[in-house]
Amino acid sequence: MSAAANSYDIVVVGAGTAGAFAASTAASEGLDVVILERKPEEEAGHIACGDAIKGKSTFPDVIDLDYLREESFTNQSISRAVFENPKTGEELDVPFADAGAVIDRKRYGEVILEETERTGAEIHYDTVVQDVTQDDDGTVTGVRATRDGEVVAYDAELTVDAAGALSILQDKGDFDDATFDTNVSYSQFCSAYREVVEVPEPVDYEDAIVFKPTEELGYLWYFPRTGTEINAGLGFQMTEPPMKLVEVLKRDMRRRPEFQGATVKDKLGAALPTRRPYDSAVADGFVAVGDAAGHVNPTTGGGIPGAAKSAHWAIKRAIDAVVEGDTTEERLWTYNHDVMTDFGKRFAAMDVYNVWGTAHEVDELTDIVAALPGQQLLNAMTKGETSMSLRLKLRTLVETYGHWGTLWELYEVRDIAGRLKEHYDRYPTRVGGFEGWRERRDDLMDELYEVSGADPKY
Helix, strand or coil: CCCCCEEEEEEEEHHHHHHHHHHHHHHHHHCCEEEEECCCCCCCCCCCCCCCEEEEEEECCCCCCHHHHHHHHHEEEEEEEEEEECCCCCCEEEEEEEEEECHHHHHHHHHHHHHHHCCCCCEEEEEEEEEEEEEECEEEEEEEEEEECCCEEEEEEEEECCCCCCHHHHHHCCCCCCCCCCCCCCHHEEEEEEEEEEECCCCCCCEEEEEEEECCCCCEEEECCCCEEEEEEEEECCCCCCCHHHHHHHHHHHHHHCCCEEEEEEEEEEEEEEECCCCCCCCCCCEECCHHHCCCCCCCCCCCCHHHHHHHHHHHHHEEEEEECCCCHHHHHHHHHHHHHHHHHHHHHHHHHHHHCCCCHCCCHHHHHHHHHHHHHHHHCCCCCCCCCCHHHHHHHHHCCCCCHHEEEEEHHHHHHHHHHHHHCCCCCCCCHHHHHHHHHHHHHHHHHHHHHHCCCC
16 A cells, blocks of 8 residues: 655654653754654543652743643642551651652643644644654654554654654664664563542642552552542562552552542553663664653653653754754764763663662562661662761661661662763763773673672663
8 A cells, every 4th residue: 555645854753741842842943843643632641650740850941831830730749758668557758858749641741732733843643653664774764654544654854752661663663783772671661550549538648659669579659639639550560470450559549548439530551661761762863752762760660851851852952963964873862962961870870779679579678668768768769879877877777687688789789870870971972982881881780780689681
């Protein structure tokens, strides 16, 4: 079947956060851009998400951010995290230095797409991408999709993969001769499920996000959109035995008095990256952004601000390349450097703790987490680093009696995480330095596997 043809400067696949901010950035600079979204327009923005955004998260100023907050930030008073110990029922309360927020994810998605259209970008809904087109040299030249029952070819100088975790574009494209990261497997992702639940009375944690570890190296969460509307969900690592997500969530909710008489308003599942950012997210004519490039906090799954930033940076770096018709890997490379020396290094360091955790039983990890001072735990989850005064170290030693061998391992892991962050600061500014940088990074990961006894993740 022959395909109808459409030509653009940029084609973006996926209408989530990354896709919307990529297209908004491009259209704001006068480029001809289209987003291809498989869902119908009325379902746009309906994505499985925890909905929480941490305090200092910022968004690129290419849409009306005041309007976005007014319409979709339903709870802007998140001032603490609560970690529940599943063994003892005790709670660890960790205050935030800056207030975070919980959003209405569907409304958020609707607003960013409304704003994207306002900047001049096109959005083609009900458009299912089926293949990547490449020329004889391997340069990506666009995609093929089905729209309204018709096969459509979308040709572009630059194709932006914003299609989320385990993107079909990366399955279909041939990137063997590019630096683009192909060291990706299902084991580096988690399966997640969430419900939006209306409860009869306001919860007593309206100012908090609540976490509770599960047996399969995951966690339950309870994030209050409002005092009576709770985003309740959970996820588990795909390296672990399958978890009956709905059953586990329902069982925990039945034990919680605030959910007696509650009504489920929405339910949805998804796959999320719980891995480090892609070593390289560029190829000739192609960039990946957001979840499609692993730009997600691998500890919490939080990916909204990272998706917005990475998409914005990718397009800002690509504008001149697109205009000049030179979207080579080398020309797009600086985008990689932007990510890796910013949030990329923090996410890579956090992933070190994920790897270490796979070599230990959940009960032991829970005991250690419960003994760690709250701010140090928060720093490990959000920055990939920990530091303690001598007094706190001594207190932690006392409270972790029986786990000192594991605690020593954690100390060594912390050192590796710190050196890894420093190494990411040395991410090369040109393609030529990439292989050497990656070899040294892999040496650090080999140290981690030796110290922890964990199976290699990559």
